[in-house]
Amino acid sequence: MKPTQLIIFFLLITVSSKAQTSELGTLADQIYFNGEIYTMDDNRPMVEAVAVRADSILSVGSKEDLMKLKGDKTQLFDLKGKTMIPGLIEGHAHLYYVGLNLLEVDLVGAKSYEEAIERVAEKAKNTPKGEWILANGWHHDKWDTQPTLVNGFPTNKLLSAAVPDHPVILIHASGHIIIINQKAMDIAGINSKTPQPDGGEIIIDINGEPTGILNETAGDLVFKFVPEPTKEDVKEAVTLALEECFKNGITGFHDAGSDGYMINLFEEMASQNLIKLRLYVMLRGTQPELLKYSFKRGIQVNLYDNQLTIRSIKLMADGALGSRGAWLLEEYTDAPGEHGHNFTPLEDIDKIVKNAYKNGFQVGIHAIGDRATREVLDIYESTFMTKSTNSPKDARFRIEHAQHFNPADILRVAELDVILAMQAIHMSSDRPWAIDRLGEKRITEGAYIWQSFLKSGAKIVNGTDAPVEPLNPMAGFYASVSRKTLKGMPDGGYEPLQKMTRIQALRSYTLDAAYAAFQENDKGSIEVGKWADFTILDKNIMTIPENQILETKVTKTIIGGEVVFDDEKID
Incomplete structure (x- = not known):
């Protein structure tokens, strides 16, 4: 063979070898098929199959096309008619x-x-x-x-x-x-x-x-007199909470306010791969030294193989409606002269919010009553007028709970790009007695008004505020689309014009919840390149009769391609 021919021969071998390596590199580790797969991608709402490589989504599309990515070691997950959705995200709770x-x-x-x-x-x-x-x-x-x-x-x-x-x-x-x-x-x-x-x-x-x-x-x-738990006690509680999340199909969790001790423990457990959950932690705003340290360190994103993110601060503007601690513009209907409480002095909230904005941290403020929600919007608006490299949309400031607004403040939410973390299950639990606190006019015009906010362009993040309410997302989904108590009352639901559609409710538990944590490019929908976080259900919550939603069970929870909960073998 001539020298030129030898060179061409070896080049062809090299190219062929690279082609084989490239082809092997695209083989899937997992393929999910034969189910109702909702992607939350507007361009492709449903697909026949999903392929996973390592911890990310490799491909979505038809079963026929994705089976071409099958190799000898590919796991095949036959859904057998079950429903697969993007991994559910708990938008406000306390791990x-x-x-x-x-x-x-x-x-x-x-x-x-x-x-x-x-x-x-x-x-x-x-x-x-x-x-x-x-x-x-x-x-x-x-x-x-x-x-x-x-x-x-x-x-x-x-x-x-x-x-x-x-x-x-x-x-x-x-x-x-x-x-x-x-x-x-x-x-x-x-x-x-x-x-x-x-x-x-x-x-x-x-x-x-x-x-x-x-x-x-x-x-x-x-x-202050209750003895502090030991580190092992705290780790046991966190471990139990994680197991509870996985059983309920939860792959992401917005932890609404942790102190320095818990932050350190979360980091320790994540470094040992003991969290697995996509944990989005809000710093407790009542700890000045923690905030000072965190501002100096800067935001911490997707630590320890994407288990932990620390870039938000939790503050409290008022109390709860049930205890008449929610701060109202007008007195409680069932307690003349009572207006609730301002929990953290407004000047302290204002100072922390502006410092957070300057340092690139998100803020989420607990505000339930219409006086509290107005004061928070005022502080956010004045903050956005200060000099910063951020913009309101970059900041993604939040109002946690956001249960009651004066009608004059409703449009301000979308105008200021404020995100609402509203737990639908609170409406289900509280509405029967909340009307006694607020009266019919305030309930109708400004309480739990999900559809009004969605139509205005605001984003809603769903959740449970667990352990205030049970962690089960199916209860929150049911409350969102029915506006009934968990006992199915009343017929037609409370203020039915404020119901979410099923796609809106699912979005509030997936893509919009991811957006509220700056993670919409990583999770929240089933799209190529995003993390392989899925929740598999035994019923199709998008089509079944409303009264069957609460009967729906999680059969599998997958985080980064790893099955963290398996109720039954479906592969």
Whole structure:
């Protein structure tokens, strides 16, 4: 063979080798097919199959085309008619407290004060005297029978009599109000002479004696005496919470306010690949040193193989509607003279927001009442007028909960590019009694007005505020499209014109939730190049009758191509 021929021969071998390597490089690790696959990509809403390579989506399209990417080691996932959607994202909840709720006394579902106390008394039987007992999830507006109420809340007399030897804290489902027994009051030194705290209230009876009810910041008077959990206790709670997320099809989680201790623990666990969840953490705004350190360090994006992002700050403007802590422009309909509470002084909020904007951090502010939502919008608007390399759209500032607005403020949300983290399940749980707090006019014109905001161009992020509400996204999806309680009431739903369509509801749990965390290019839809995060359901929530949505179960949860929850073998 001549030298020239030899050169051509070796070149052909080299090209052929490269071609084979390139072809092998495109083979899929996984192929999902034979199901109803919703992509949330407007250009391609549904596909027959999805191929995954490593942790990302390699290709979407027809089953015939994607099967050409099958190799000897490709896993085939036959969905067998099940429904696959982009991995669901919890848009506002509290990861550690989800797990802690599983470790403490659960009061969710108690039908009376007596039943709640019985659960605590049962726990006390196996708890050494003097040790603290914490219980979560009571909600007196949901009890079938009511005890004697003072200022609308039960007193601690029954609790103190039933559990006299342990300091007890009963935490309301909202997290904004607590009942403590006499033992806990004695430890905290709370009596008739204790001054009322700023931003909170010690509820007293007609004789001026404390009833054991502590509203908003008043809870700090007793929580400071509760022993700090050990690191192992905290890790156990986080691990339980992660498992709960995976069982519920949740692949992303917006953690609404963590302190420096939790941030360090999340980083430690993520560095050991123990998180797996796409965890988007908001820094707790009440820790000046944490904010100072974080501003200096800068935003932290997709750490530890995309498990952890830290670029947001959580603040509190007011309290909750159930405890009458939500800050209103006009008095509560069922409590004349009461307007709720401003939780964090507005000048402090303003200072932190402007500093965050300057340093490129997002801000999410808890605001429920119409006075609170207006004040937050005012602060955001004034902040956007300051000099910064950012723009309002770059900032993606949020209002957390955003339950009640004055009609004059509705259009301002979209105009300012503010994102609303609105938990639809709150409407389902709260609406039956919320009308007593606000009255029909305010409820109709400005409360839980999802469709009004969507039509104005605003983005809504869905979620549960767990452990305030159960973590199950199907309950939130059902509430979004039905505007009914989880018992299916009333017929037609509350204020039905504000219902979301099913595609809007799914978007609020996927693509718009990803956008709210600056991650729309990485997740939220099933598109080539995005992370392989999927939720597989046993029913098609986009087409089944409304009353079957709550029966829908998660069969698989996949994060980055890894199956983190598998209810049954479907491959």
